Amino acid sequence: MSNWRGNDFDGQGSGNTYYSRRDRRESDNQSSRNRNNRQHGDNNFASNDQNGLVIYINSSKVGKVVGKGGSKIRELQDISQASIQIDRNKCDDGNTAITITGETEAQERAKQLIEKLVGDDRYSNQRDTENNYATHNHTKSNYSTYSDNHYQTSGERNEECNWSANATPCDVAAFDWNIAAKQYDEYKTKLWSTKGPIKKEFYFEDPTIASMSEEDVAKFRRENNKIEVKLVFDQEQDASANVKIPNPIQTFDQAFSHYPDIMEEIRKQGFEKPSPIQCQSWPILLSGKDMIGIAQTGTGKTLAFLLPALIHIDGQETSRSEQTGPNVLIMAPTRELALQIEKEVGKYKYRGIKAVCVYGGGSRKDQISIVERGVEIVIATPGRLNDLVQAKVLDVTCVTYLVLDEADRMLDMGFEPQIRKTLIDVRPDRQTVMTSATWPQGVRRLAQSYMKDPIQVFVGSLDLAAVHTVTQKIFMVDEEEKTEMLESFFSEMGPDDKVIVFFGKKCRVDELSSELALKGVNCQSIHGGRDQSDREQALADIKSSYVRILLATDVASRGIDIEDITHVFNYDFPHDIEEYVHRVGRTGRAGRTGESISLMTRKDWSHAKGLISILEEASQEVPEELYKMAERYEHWKEKKAQEKDDARSYGRGPPRRSRYDNDRF
Missing domain, CATH: 3.40.50.300 (P-loop containing nucleotide triphosphate hydrolases)
Structure with missing residues (x-):
């Protein structure tokens, strides 16, 4: 038996297909014998031509070999490394000739792939297709281990590998998920039985x-x-x-x-x-x-x-x-x-x-x-x-x-x-x-x-709502006005005020942190790109009041319990309205009151409707411009939906995005 060991491979072909030198010689000899023994008149048969190997297939199956736009025949040529030409002028009794040229082993690989494709298994005892040499994690029996003068028949191989009769060259062995699930359940049942019982009830009702x-x-x-x-x-x-x-x-x-x-x-x-x-x-x-x-x-x-x-x-x-x-x-x-x-x-x-x-x-x-x-x-x-x-x-x-x-x-x-x-x-x-x-x-x-x-x-309501101990203020601004407003807020902070400023990007946190440091403003920062020790130190500094300004991304919007945060400043409005609620929840904790300040720009208009609901539920002041923003966004959505419907009606694709789509005012 010839074993498939690393030093026996000769890397010919493409992908994960490998051929043993010894088996290739046997394949050449056996293929030659089989070609000489075939009888003319079969639906699929082959003959030697001075320009290469000529095989005949049923004319009704030529389309399978060609594929859509010639895609299949190109794939067969790539896999086999042979040239494949279909000669519709050379026909015989409903069969069409296919001429295969190239090296002998390449011709043989192409012939076998074509036979597999058109569904004729009569010559599968000589197939050396990639199925036999695939490097998938099959069992040892799935690999090509043939005797010197014998090749397994297709039936033997299918039975041993449990391959489907209609499998393509890239199919792997069939897997019975029902059996696997049953075995897994049996294993888990046995495992849990060794762990002992669980006691859960410890309640004594008053x-x-x-x-x-x-x-x-x-x-x-x-x-x-x-x-x-x-x-x-x-x-x-x-x-x-x-x-x-x-x-x-x-x-x-x-x-x-x-x-x-x-x-x-x-x-x-x-x-x-x-x-x-x-x-x-x-x-x-x-x-x-x-x-x-x-x-x-x-x-x-x-x-x-x-x-x-x-x-x-x-x-x-x-x-x-x-x-x-x-x-x-x-x-x-x-x-x-x-x-x-x-x-x-x-x-x-x-x-x-x-x-x-x-x-x-x-x-x-x-x-x-x-x-x-x-x-x-x-x-x-x-x-x-x-x-x-x-x-x-x-x-x-x-x-x-x-x-x-x-x-x-x-x-x-x-x-x-x-x-x-x-x-x-x-x-x-x-x-x-x-x-x-x-x-x-x-x-x-x-x-x-x-x-x-x-x-x-x-506790509370299933509807999304911000805590009622926080006063929420919304300001409609242009992007270039944000930094000025934040600096104005810092200059007006009282001696007991403590604020978390939220940003949408880590780089902006780092930039502003550096700018404040140069101006002598004591602050800390936290985001996912900082080392864990730095993040922990930032939280320790804000909790101890060593600093009273914490610049952060949404890493700090949940799970950070700092009871004496007096303000939340949303420099960038969050990506979704749920995150807005969590940011606001960083202040007004443990029975205290707090204040939230949020800056909104034109690009935030998709959040206007949800924000209005939250503000109204908490009896907060809603800017008139926010209502107008929500109306414009709803109108824009309706317009886009209508354009898509019109495009479908006329059989066209969706409309091209206009460069003015971002100009929402």
Whole structure:
């Protein structure tokens, strides 16, 4: 048998097609014998011509060989390295002659490709097409390993490689996905059976809460920032009919009276009462149910899922020493949010539970060292998490409590593939928590895929809205006026004012930061292009009031909790209206008031309608020019839609873009 080893190849042909010298000689001899043995009168047959090899095919199949615009015949010539000419004048009994010229092996390759194309398999016992030599990851039997004087028949090869009878030269072996899925399910079932049971229920309902009437519950929810609670997919899931939504608690003691250590930690923080989302979330999560929490940032969502997580870890039947990985996994979209969650976790010392934050930009070596020493909570950004899981440093098969924090932001940043990849290795009977500031279709799809009968908790409204503690001001300006207005704002800042200025581009952040430094203005900057240590230092400086001006991109629009930010200045209007809401939410936090200043130019007119809705909902002043801008944009959209309809009616393509399309005024 001739094995296909690297030093046996002679790189002839194109692409990934290789031919053994020994097999090529055998192919020449065998092909010559076969040509001499063929009988004239077959639909497909060949003969030697002084100018090359002549084969005949059924005239009705010539079109297959030529292809549209000659594309197929060019492809056959490229693959075989032979010249192929069709002679329609040389016909015999409904057959058309094809003359193939070139080197002997090239002629043979072309003939075999043509025979394969027109569907005649009678001579497939001599085929040396690229199928036999493809460098795909087939099993050893898929490669050409022939004896010196024998070639496998087409039937033998098809049976061994499980190739389709209609396969093209580039087809790979057929794959039965049903069998693979069944084997995968069996493997996972066996794997999860070795992990032991999960305990989820830790809630002891206070008698006062249990005795609340439906009217009392509805009144409490209405008076606490319009809490809305419902089953997410109750119309689609019959099992949801058996899911009871717990009544909201009103005090810390009603939730944690059976956990004195937790109560002690809460007292240390000096909280007076639970926030609205905490009142409803704690009974749900302590009862072991999946939950989706939708509320604006700064409403206490982190503590809402964190305290039940601590109780969940300590209450598992499998001891921590027997675990090969963490019990709790918290995924966050940005490094800043992940670090902030880690900081929040560090405030609560409960039964020796340890946590680590793993994120891109941080020291991978240090993160691995902490993970290997053993932790119960992992807070991670999706990229670094996948890195450590693939490196087998982090075992997520022990995760029994999963949190997807700021899920909408993770999807906006394109992390859905990484999230889904990670969740493959997390046991399916886990408890899952998802938090989000909005409820877009992508978040719904993710919830439906990975949560079981989740209960949805809304705080406020499902409609996009900015916090009402912020005064929102909109200014219509030209692009060249922006810098002057920003400098004027800086000159009028009071001694206790603190501002985050948002930009659309990292380069503009760097430019203005340098300009302010030259003018002696003390500021800091943060964006995705800065080193992690610099980003952390920027946040530390603004929090400590060492600087009172932070220049930022949307990296800072979510998950950064700086309670005493008094102003948000939108130098560049954000790319979408959801991001505007999150930027505004950086001020007016923790019961304080704040002010948002946004500069809008002509190019921002697509956001006018959405911005008007947000301003009106929060009872803010709406500039008359903003209404006019929204009307012009709607009129422009209608005009473009009509032009497209007219173009389709006349069978033309869409109209060419005019150089005046950007001149919207």
